[in-house]
Amino acid sequence: xxxxxxxxxxxxxxxxxxxxxxxxxxxxxxxxxxxxxxxxxxxxxxxxxxxxxxxxxxxxxxxxxxxxxxxxxxxxxxxxxxxxxxxxxxxxxxxxxxxxxxxxxxxxxxxxxxxxxxxxxxxxxxxxxxxxxxxxxxxxxxxxxxxxxxxxxxxxxxxxxxxxxxxxxxxxxxxxxxxxxxxxxxxxxxxxxxxxxxxxxxxxxxxxxxxxxxxxxxxxxxxxxxxxxxxxxxxxxxxxxxxxxxxxxxxxxxxxxxxxxxxxxxxxxxxxxxxxxxxxxxxxxxxxxxxxxxxxxxxxxxxxxxxxxxxxxxxxxxxxxxxxxxxxxxxxxxxxxxxxx
Amino acid sequence: xxxxxxxxxxxxxxxxxxxxxxxxxxxxxxxxxxxxxxxxxxxxxxxxxxxxxxxxxxxxxxxxxxxxxxxxxxxxxxxxxxxxxxxxxxxxxxxxxxxxxxxxxxxxxxxxxxxxxxxxxxxxxxxxxxxxxxxxxxxxxxxxxxxxxxxxxxxxxxxxxxxxxxxxxxxxxxxxxxxxxxxxxxxxxxxxxxxxxxxxxxxxxxxxxxxxxxxxxxxxxxxxxxxxxxxxxxxxxxxxxxxxxxxxxxxxxxxxxxxxxxxxxxxxxxxxxxxxxxxxxxxxxxxxxxxxxxxxxxxxxxxxxxxxxxxxxxxxxxxxxxxxxxx
Numbered sequence: 001x002x003x004x005x006x007x008x009x010x011x012x013x014x015x016x017x018x019x020x021x022x023x024x025x026x027x028x029x030x031x032x033x034x035x036x037x038x039x040x041x042x043x044x045x046x047x048x049x050x051x052x053x054x055x056x057x058x059x060x061x062x063x064x065x066x067x068x069x070x071x072x073x074x075x076x077x078x079x080x081x082x083x084x085x086x087x088x089x090x091x092x093x094x095x096x097x098x099x100x101x102x103x104x105x106x107x108x109x110x111x112x113x114x115x116x117x118x119x120x121x122x123x124x125x126x127x128x129x130x131x132x133x134x135x136x137x138x139x140x141x142x143x144x145x146x147x148x149x150x151x152x153x154x155x156x157x158x159x160x161x162x163x164x165x166x167x168x169x170x171x172x173x174x175x176x177x178x179x180x181x182x183x184x185x186x187x188x189x190x191x192x193x194x195x196x197x198x199x200x201x202x203x204x205x206x207x208x209x210x211x212x213x214x215x216x217x218x219x220x221x222x223x224x225x226x227x228x229x230x231x232x233x234x235x236x237x238x239x240x241x242x243x244x245x246x247x248x249x250x251x252x253x254x255x256x257x258x259x260x261x262x263x264x265x266x267x268x269x270x271x272x273x274x275x276x277x278x279x280x281x282x283x284x285x286x287x288x289x290x291x292x293x294x295x296x297x298x299x300x301x302x303x304x305x306x307x308x309x310x311x312x313x314x315x316x317x318x319x320x321x322x323x324x325x326x327x328x329x330x331x332x333x334x335x336x337x338x339x340x341x
Numbered sequence: 342x343x344x345x346x347x348x349x350x351x352x353x354x355x356x357x358x359x360x361x362x363x364x365x366x367x368x369x370x371x372x373x374x375x376x377x378x379x380x381x382x383x384x385x386x387x388x389x390x391x392x393x394x395x396x397x398x399x400x401x402x403x404x405x406x407x408x409x410x411x412x413x414x415x416x417x418x419x420x421x422x423x424x425x426x427x428x429x430x431x432x433x434x435x436x437x438x439x440x441x442x443x444x445x446x447x448x449x450x451x452x453x454x455x456x457x458x459x460x461x462x463x464x465x466x467x468x469x470x471x472x473x474x475x476x477x478x479x480x481x482x483x484x485x486x487x488x489x490x491x492x493x494x495x496x497x498x499x500x501x502x503x504x505x506x507x508x509x510x511x512x513x514x515x516x517x518x519x520x521x522x523x524x525x526x527x528x529x530x531x532x533x534x535x536x537x538x539x540x541x542x543x544x545x546x547x548x549x550x551x552x553x554x555x556x557x558x559x560x561x562x563x564x565x566x567x568x569x570x571x572x573x574x575x576x577x578x579x580x581x582x583x584x585x586x587x588x589x590x591x592x593x594x595x596x597x598x599x600x601x602x603x604x605x606x607x608x609x610x611x612x613x614x615x616x617x618x619x620x621x622x623x624x625x626x627x628x629x630x631x632x633x634x635x636x637x638x639x640x641x642x643x644x645x646x647x648x649x650x651x652x653x654x655x656x657x658x659x660x661x662x663x664x665x666x667x668x
């Protein structure tokens with residue numbers, strides 16, 4: 001059995017705003033095994049980025065936004081660490097790749113300097129040694145002319161190259177966990193394909209586990225071992241990739257899968273879309289948060305919140321009343337094929 | 342398609358920009374015809390010139406060479422009056438619904454701005470009812486008229502952008518990445534809306550995007566652009582099932598399919614390298630440096646767009662020799 005390297009337990013995050021407090025994350029639990037890639041998927045505003053920013057300690061506990069939960073990494077609770085301890089982990093044992101490589105790079109520093117800065121922060125080495133290490137990493141991620149490109153500034157590089165620089169910065173300390181927040185969304189499809197191949201191969205080479213955040217189900221299919229589907233601050237379904245893509249049981253997961261037109265399928269007259277919009281998390285609805293957009297919504301859905309219901313396959317659960325045994329007894333198992341029909 | 346009347350014709354259009362070190366050849370000799378009521382998808386990677394082409398059609402950029410003909414007339418030969426008329430008949434929907442609406446105007450006014458400029462109504466009452474009719478058409482209602490853009494979600498803002506374009510009763514709408522800033526479930530809503538409006542009103546769309554899976558759902562024909570040139574153009578299904586240009590093939594193969602079982606079996610054509618600079622275009626075929634099929638001949642002379650079967654055009658020396666396969 002594989003070992004858990006990172007575990008988030010019942011995490012709750014709220015942000016106080018003028019209009020009230022936004023309950024961005026409402027009790028989320030997930031774990032990550034060694035050498036595994038998990039995907040957290042959902043629409044914007046569902047709390048997926050907040051979850052991982054909290055997990056790497058970027059969301060300071062002392063401002064009161066973290067209302068509860070634990071983040072266990074290497075035997076310690078990240079949420080209880082002080083700033084110095086977090087700095088020793090961040091960029092070293094856990095690191096992150098952001099969506100937009102241009103915003104996160106410093107435009108006034110050469111990219112080589114930016115890569116080595118991380119390394120020298122965590123290791124007592126000379127600039128020359130750090131440079132050598134950076135070149136080694138850049139070669140590994142197949143950057144053309146690493147020596148030359150290290151001397152360049154971000155604006156002199158293309159989008160794909162910048163994303164490679166971000167990846168090099170994240171990997172130079174050989175972290176145990178790599179967080180990737182929409183790493184390919186800002187890139188063209190051909191460059192996206194390169195980056196996805198690259199990240200898949202790095203997992204083996206560096207013994208790194210990956211937490212991938214995305215709304216692109218195609219990228220999920222290509223990279224991920226297990227999937228967590230998030231909606232309105234909660235995980236609504238979890239299972240291994242195969243299960244989620246073929247035997248999903250939550251109507252929101254079906255909606256996500258259906259609204260992406262697939263290249264290997266013919267044109268349809270009308271694309272399937274999920275009607276309406278996600279709820280306002282200042283006042284999350286009573287009952288199931290998805291009920292207002294769900295075509296299967298029953299009475300109970302608006303009254304009572306569905307628990308996570310374990311399903312036949314190992315580790316597959318869905319927070320939907322449709323999966324409750326009483327409901328199945330009454331109307332049988334509802335499947336995705338019904339949506340497609 | 343041939344019996345349909347040509348609405349807009351581009352003839353060898355070249356739009357260049359002066360930059361340090363020479364001319365940036367953003368659009369480098371494009372021929373393209375859009376017929377009445379047709380949707381043409383224009384796809385390519387960022388920097389290939391697709392947005393510049395869109396803006397050239399909007400008469401925002403003047404091409405260095407070539408002609409843009411609307412109803413057979415050159416839009417750069419227009420008198421002032423004709424220009425005014427042209428800007429009514431050709432409208433644009435922009436990529437970023439957050440940036441393209443005035444944050445200080447209520448959306449009713451934003452949607453009506455074009456009508457105000459073109460005096461399309463006679464009195465205030467008519468203006469009001471026209472605004473309402475437009476908003477209803479795009480799925481918004483009365484209660485939205487007096488709200489500001491920040492009160493709306495991305496999908497709703499994009500609807501306002503669409504209403505603003507519709508207000509002019511245009512014959513052509515240039516949609517520049519209208520869905521790429523939206524969430525997946527909302528993208529489908531907007532594409533469905535655009536299709537519905539076209540059925541009702543019969544205008545033509547030029548749908549600019551880098552999303553090859555979405556563009557198939559809306560387009561009659563698709564043009565693939567690379568470094569300022571159209572490299573392949575064909576009926577929508579032919580682009581997916583009988584494509585003849587290696588670049589089209591690489592683009593399609595790069596798109597992941599949302600199914601892990603299918604993904605594992607797929608052969609993939611990953612392109613090496615980055616796109617060459619549009620300032621120093623290579624001699625010969627501009628795709629040759631990344632093309633797995635390139636020969637010496639490709640590096641020497643640039644292929645012209647030439648007809649295959651069924652109005653299918655392709656710019657590749659080796660189009661006939663490529664193995665037949667779908668994505």
